[in-house]
Amino acid sequence: MVGVKVIASDPDFQPELAAAGSRLAVVKFTMAGCRPCVRISPAFNALSNKYPQVVFLEVDVHVCQGTAAANNISATPTFLFFRNRVRVDQYQGADSAGLEEKIKQHTENDPGNSEDSDIPKGYLLITMAFNQPVKLYSMKLLSSDFAQAPKEVKVFINLPRSMGFDDAERSEATQSLELSEDDYKEDGLIPLRYVKFQNVQSVTLFIKSNQGDEETTKINYLTFIGTPVQATNMSDFKRVVGKKGESH
Incomplete structure (x- = not known):
């Protein structure tokens, strides 16, 4: 366009x-x-x-x-x-x-830049940026066609630049997932390793395959569950004892 x-x-x-x-x-x-x-x-x-x-x-x-x-x-x-x-x-x-x-x-790493690019079957890259740092507990995925729903997923956080498929293949993920039908149930949540998702500014998902080995991977809904990281504001601290200039 x-x-x-x-x-x-x-x-x-x-x-x-x-x-x-x-x-x-x-x-x-x-x-x-x-x-x-x-x-x-x-x-x-x-x-x-x-x-x-x-x-x-x-x-x-x-x-x-x-x-x-x-x-x-x-x-x-x-x-x-x-x-x-x-x-x-x-x-x-x-x-x-x-x-x-x-x-x-x-x-710059967008496979769509090249008309001759050969994207492997089922591959998909998605990046989500947050307005402020967050702690993440889990995520939820929905797909209207289970055969096209993600199966193998690599999760990366806080990448300094956009990632291509080659980078995603060879880079170590923050967490790797293999999803099953249970993960796509209405009440299903995909747990994340909380200790690794304490200060998240962006998340990149690399989908390597889908459930039915289809040509295209399809996601209808994606959300993350977590809480904001509360930054410490030094102006909020109050002097409890002593006078200004004293040390303890």
């Missing part, structure tokens, strides 16, 4: 993400009268032509209030990055160089 597609209404947003599929989708959240939004607009349009393998969408937070609220947009311009309808990263501000660097990070 070349050029920026403007989302006209809330119901149009999810179908556009679905149409992007495994390609990177960059969504610009903008607002009429926002000077930084206007300033970066020509660069955003130029990037859409420079990276034709990426889907570029634009959402006005006043026109699509439901979409803005669902994605917790609190400032404009905000750029959200999606793959397979899963949010993988974000960028705020009107620095076009910084925005392009983010796009490069997510596309």
Whole structure:
């Protein structure tokens, strides 16, 4: 897709993400009268032509209030990055160089960059970034077709850059999983090794195979269960004994 597609209404947003599929989708959240939004607009349009393998969408937070609220947009311009309808990263501000660097990070190892790329059967890579560090206990996966549901999964956390399939194959995972039918039951949760998921900023899942050895792996729903990491704010500490300047 070349050029920026403007989302006209809330119901149009999810179908556009679905149409992007495994390609990177960059969504610009903008607002009429926002000077930084206007300033970066020509660069955003130029990037859409420079990276034709990426889907570029634009959402006005006043026109699509439901979409803005669902994605917790609190400032404009905000750029959200999606793959397979899963949010993988974000960028705020009107620095076009910084925005392009983010796009490069997510596309340089993208197998979709090469028309001749040969992606092994069933392979899938998904990255999810969190707004703040979290502790994770478990995750839940759902697939409408069990034969296409993930089977062998490698879980990585806090990767410094986007990962390609070759990197995922040879890298040691934070945790490796082999999923069964029980994991996909309505009340099924996939436990994570809590001690290894104490300070998580992003999670990357590398799906190596699916249950039925199908050509395509399919995920309809993915979520993680955990709690935020509470950062210590030194200004919250109160002096209990002694006077200022005393040591103990």
